Amino acid sequence: MKQTxxxxxxxxxxxAVLVGIxxxxxxxxxxxxxxxxxxxxxxxxxxxxxxxxxxxxxAYFPRSVQWPxxxxxxxxxxxxxxxxxxxxxxxxGETILVITQTALPHPPLAEKLLLAAVRETVRFPFKGREALxxxxxxRNDEPCSRMSWHEGAFRLSLVMRSSPAELVRIAESMIVxxxxxSLTR
Amino acid sequence: MxxxxxxxxxxxxALIVDTALIAWKIEAPVMRQRFRLLVLIVPILxxxxxxxxxxxxxxxxxxxxxLFDISRWFSLELWGMFPVGALFLLVLAFTxxxxxxxxxxxxxxxxxxxEDGVLEGAxxxxxxxxxxxxxxxxxxxxxxFIIDDEEFVMFSSTSKKAAxxxxxxxxxxxxxxxxxxxxxxxxxxxxxSRRPVMVVLFLIRVIMFYNPIVLMEFRRIVQEEExxxxxxxxxxxxxxxxxxxxxRKFYFTEEGEERTQMMNTAPSLRDRIEEYSHTLLIEDRIxxxxxxxxxxxxxxxxxxxxxxxxxxxxxxxx
Numbered sequence: 001m002k003q004t005x006x007x008x009x010x011x012x013x014x015x016a017v018l019v020g021i022x023x024x025x026x027x028x029x030x031x032x033x034x035x036x037x038x039x040x041x042x043x044x045x046x047x048x049x050x051x052x053x054x055x056x057x058x059a060y061f062p063r064s065v066q067w068p069x070x071x072x073x074x075x076x077x078x079x080x081x082x083x084x085x086x087x088x089x090x091x092x093g094e095t096i097l098v099i100t101q102t103a104l105p106h107p108p109l110a111e112k113l114l115l116a117a118v119r120e121t122v123r124f125p126f127k128g129r130e131a132l133x134x135x136x137x138x139r140n141d142e143p144c145s146r147m148s149w150h151e152g153a154f155r156l157s158l159v160m161r162s163s164p165a166e167l168v169r170i171a172e173s174m175i176v177x178x179x180x181x182s183l184t185r
Numbered sequence: 186m187x188x189x190x191x192x193x194x195x196x197x198x199a200l201i202v203d204t205a206l207i208a209w210k211i212e213a214p215v216m217r218q219r220f221r222l223l224v225l226i227v228p229i230l231x232x233x234x235x236x237x238x239x240x241x242x243x244x245x246x247x248x249x250x251x252l253f254d255i256s257r258w259f260s261l262e263l264w265g266m267f268p269v270g271a272l273f274l275l276v277l278a279f280t281x282x283x284x285x286x287x288x289x290x291x292x293x294x295x296x297x298x299x300e301d302g303v304l305e306g307a308x309x310x311x312x313x314x315x316x317x318x319x320x321x322x323x324x325x326x327x328x329x330f331i332i333d334d335e336e337f338v339m340f341s342s343t344s345k346k347a348a349x350x351x352x353x354x355x356x357x358x359x360x361x362x363x364x365x366x367x368x369x370x371x372x373x374x375x376x377x378s379r380r381p382v383m384v385v386l387f388l389i390r391v392i393m394f395y396n397p398i399v400l401m402e403f404r405r406i407v408q409e410e411e412x413x414x415x416x417x418x419x420x421x422x423x424x425x426x427x428x429x430x431x432x433r434k435f436y437f438t439e440e441g442e443e444r445t446q447m448m449n450t451a452p453s454l455r456d457r458i459e460e461y462s463h464t465l466l467i468e469d470r471i472x473x474x475x476x477x478x479x480x481x482x483x484x485x486x487x488x489x490x491x492x493x494x495x496x497x498x499x500x501x502x503x
Contacts, residue, residue, distance in 0.1 A: 025258075073249055
């Protein structure tokens with residue numbers, strides 16, 4: 001018993017050292033080279049730190065979406081990508097909207113909201129671009145919709161726990177008039 | 186992503202298992218082998234199971250909060266031009282080539298060889314030392330054949346009709362106790378080869394052909410297997426030092442040199458490294474047999490603590 005407890009103590013200490021080493025190893029890439037995926041306090045801070053030409057953000061938010069974003073993260077390596085997450089206004093711990101902006105032709109960063117099943121897909125003209133709108137359900141059979149289109153050198157994608165109507169309004173508010181334009185709130 | 190995470194998970198599992206073996210001073214080869222199996226099995230299943238239980242695990246938010254995100258290293262460029270991710274793929278490719286050359290090709294050659302299964306040897310005389318050594322062993326005994334060879338040769342075939350083959354040179358040099366211990370060791374291999382777990386183990390090895398950690402851990406499991414069969418032999422004969430003596434004569438000359446070094450051509454660096462590690466293993470086996478045995482094989486509580494630690498730490502490695 002004494003040996004088991006002594007072993008346990010030594011084991012816990014060695015695991016703590018291992019965890020510490022892993023954290024240091026996780027920090028090294030961002031210390032030696034800029035551009036790794038990193039969290040930012042706001043979209044403005046992101047703009048000032050990263051050399052990503054245009055950061056797209058909606059001007060319109062329904063009441064159910066809380067401002068400011070609960071997460072703003074971006075990377076420039078291996079390719080430029082931004083992910084912005086918004087919480088539900090009545091449940092701040094719950095993500096309701098995720099916007100990703102990814103340099104073409106790379107795949108978008110994995111989103112927190114995933115459509116578990118797509119029930120309807122439609123392509124439609126969207127302010128001079130072609131957008132893809134998908135309606136379906138997220139986990140727990142909650143209604144979810146996703147909209148994506150190409151905007152200049154980026155692919156924009158919005159996923160929201162709601163019907164497509166709200167999502168399209170949010171997407172429309174991200175485009176001013178000319179392709180490649182940007183808005184911030 | 187599966188390749189990267191299975192590699193990472195096996196690396197951390199190997200470190201945690203080694204830590205546990207040191208912390209709890211686990212010496213019994215059966216237990217050590219059981220712990221090492223975790224390094225092979227956990228990484229195959231961990232990634233799909235984690236993703237199933239928590240699809241958010243691959244999201245940017247999770248990665249930002251993770252203990253270690255391997256993709257941060259993959260995008261790192263050495264000297265501003267060579268991504269670490271490419272280096273990682275090279276290591277996996279090299280491991281895959283090593284696996285094919287060192288493990289699959291010999292098996293394929295053996296299977297396709299027209300002489301497969303034709304092993305010629307003489308049945309030992311009824312009053313010979315081999316027969317006497319065999320008779321004094323308990324339990325069911327396999328067939329034993331003597332090969333006409335002055336070199337030290339000993340192996341067992343583990344097919345349906347298992348048999349042990351000994352060279353004349355070996356029979357001449359070993360004492361009857363040493364012969365009994367050596368035969369008992371081979372009986373241990375024959376009995377253990379009938380367990381389905383060994384087949385499953387090799388299948389896992391094949392699935393993870395690209396993983397260098399699994400390659401190393403598989404070899405360590407094979408080394409533990411030798412020690413397990415040493416313990417089987419010691420249990421059957423009740424004489425640990427006899428097997429130690431047999432091993433010493435089998436692998437070392439009377440002058441203490443390793444027998445495999447007595448070759449005409451100069452060994453390459455790789456051969457010398459392999460010989461060195463092999464010598465260390467044999468010396469470790471001999472010293473184990475010469476020390477008082479520690480029959481403790483308990484450790485199921487520790488096993489579950491280690492398994493839980495591996496699963497918990499690996500969950501936060503993406």
